[in-house]
Amino acid sequence: MDTIQRFLAHAIQLEQESARRYEELAEAMTTVGDAEVVNFFRQMAHYSRLHLKEAMERGGFHSLPDLAPEDYDWPDGCSPEAAVWEGVDAFMTVAAALELALDGEQRACNYYRLIADTSTDPQVKRMANDFAEEEAEHVTQLGQWQQRLKF
Known part of the structure; x- marks a missing residue:
């Protein structure tokens, strides 16, 4: 992925889906x-919407x-x-919800790291690394919740 606009379009979609999924959870x-x-x-979900807003502002997008x-x-x-995110329903346990969220955040982190590692655009590399770090923080937070609740 070698243009910042294309990268940000992907980040916007990812964060929009993340916010929606956290609201479902x-x-x-x-x-x-x-x-x-x-x-x-x-x-x-709020953090995902903030990341979405940030990506839209950085890309100069007024709409998705x-x-x-x-x-x-x-x-x-x-x-x-x-x-x-398949299978989110009212019968889901806290442990299952945390595991699902953790998996999604880890996949997002890995995705941004892949882009950072493979892009030839320095701006895309830098921003993908920043986004990967944010996702890694979410992975840590979810892991702490699992530890705290003994899952």
Whole structure:
């Protein structure tokens, strides 16, 4: 991926999906009755929306880029955040929700690292590294939640 506009279009799509998925997890966790986990997932959705806004501002986008699904260059044919999100429902346990979120964040981190490692554009490399670091922080946060809740 060798243009900043194309990279940011992908980042925007990824963060949009991440925010939506965290909202789904928060909603699913309301049935479990763990307000702390619900609030954590809502906070993660908020962070995803902040990353989305940042990517849109950096790319100069006033609305979401309009790319056809086949125009995206995803490693497994779909966004790293979307690839793991099947099966979110009201019967999901906290442990399963945290594991699902962790997998999505790790895949996003790996995706950004791949771009940073393979792009020939210095700006794309730098920004992909920044985004990978942010995703790595989310991986750490989710791991801490699993440790704290003994999952």
